[in-house]
Amino acid sequence: MTSKDTKKAVLVGTILEEEVVLSLGELCRASRLSAERVIELAEEGVVEPIGRSPESWQFRGVSLRRIRCAQRLKQDLGVNTAGVALVLDLLEELEELRTRLGRFES
Numbered sequence: 308m309t310s311k312d313t314k315k316a317v318l319v320g321t322i323l324e325e326e327v328v329l330s331l332g333e334l335c336r337a338s339r340l341s342a343e344r345v346i347e348l349a350e351e352g353v354v355e356p357i358g359r360s361p362e363s364w365q366f367r368g369v370s371l372r373r374i375r376c377a378q379r380l381k382q383d384l385g386v387n388t389a390g391v392a393l394v395l396d397l398l399e400e401l402e403e404l405r406t407r408l409g410r411f412e413s
Contacts, residue, residue, distance in 0.1 A: 327368035331356075334366050338374045345374070352392040353377050 334354075335342050342361065349356050349364070354373055356364035373395050380386040380394055 328357075329366045329368070329370065331361055331364045331366070334370060334374070337371050338378075340374065340378075347388060348374060348377060348391075351388045353388065353395060 329337065331342055331345060334340075335345055338345070340348075345354070346361055348354050349361075354366055354370040356366055358364040376395060376398075377388075377391040380391045381388070386394060
C-alpha cells in the first residue's frame with residue numbers, strides 16, 4: 308500500500324475537564340444550541356447553571372455532556388425535556404452506585 312492509498316481519519320471533538328466553567332454563550336457554541344434551548348434545558352433541570360440570571364450564568368464542564376446526551380435521547384427515543392432530566396439524573400445515580408460497588412468488590 309502506498310502513501311496515496313492510506314486514508315486519514317480526522318476526529319473532531321471537545322474535551323472538557325470537570326473543573327472547566329463555561330458561559331452561556333460558550334455552552335451554546337459547544338453544543339450548537341440556541342440560548343433559548345439551553346435556558347429551557349436549565350429550567351427543566353437538565354443542566355444546572357451557576358448564577359442568578361442567564362446573562363451571568365456559568366456551567367460546569369459536565370453540562371456539555373448532559374446536553375449532548377439530552378439531544379440524543381430526544382432525537383433517538385423521542386423523550387421530552389422533563390423526561391430527559393429524569394433519565395440523566397438516574398443515569399448519574401447508576402454510575403455513582405456502580406462506582407461505590409466497584410470499591411467493595413476490589
